[in-house]
Amino acid sequence: MITQYLFYFLTFVAIFSALLVVFSKNPIYSALYLIVTFFATAGHYFLLNAQFLAAVHVIVYAGAIMVLFIYVIMMLNLNKEVEPHKSTMLKVAATVCGGVLGLVLVAGLRETELTALSEYSNPSIGLIERLGNVLFGTYMVPFEISAVLFLSAMVGAVFLSKKTIH
């Protein structure tokens, strides 16, 4: 089936580029591979029929967050030469820790028995009409509070980046 092939292709792209984010020496390459990972994740959202979240994901992550990252890389002039180096022992320890975490998660969740609940019966779950009803019904107050959160984040960011604080 085509969706299965698409799933495995997107999975491969996501995991491969996530590994490259971690292991590339140059921060700008990390940022670019992170964009690839975000697009693969957006593809997964499309496969799950969560079209609204896929669009928001591309706009917020690939559009806003990655622009911030790349701007900071540009302003700090980060490249391969100024990249700090860890000692080999710490790198091995980090790899072992991360690998063991992944191993434990995969081994523990591999055999999960899931009760066959509704078996993906309602495809309209991720459409914007349904989500809008939930968001502006049950979650009205958290939505307004997140607006306050954004305002405070903006004020904080402006305050922190001003030159004359000491």
Next chain:
Amino acid sequence: MDIIKGVPLTSYILLCSILFAIGALGVLYRRNALVIFMCIELMLNAVNLLMVAFSRYFNDSNAQVFVFFIMAVAAAEVSVGLAILMMVYRNTKTTDIDALSKLKY
């Protein structure tokens, strides 16, 4: 139209576990504070994807609204975090996370 049939939920759980582990590995492995931020985003992404898969499985829209809120909080977090990183760089001239081990510059 049901395009997800044929992919079991366990595949999504495994994919998200692996992505989360890669993000955690990146936080431990790298010393550049900017790349550590990116790896945190990677972990948030894994959680979001798992949440959407479960919301599809349980036919529940609430989880997708939660994913929306997680994205909003991640955007706020990144803007403040990068401002802090700029301040750190201005004072220490490096993005090495070990330069902050003394809690002063």
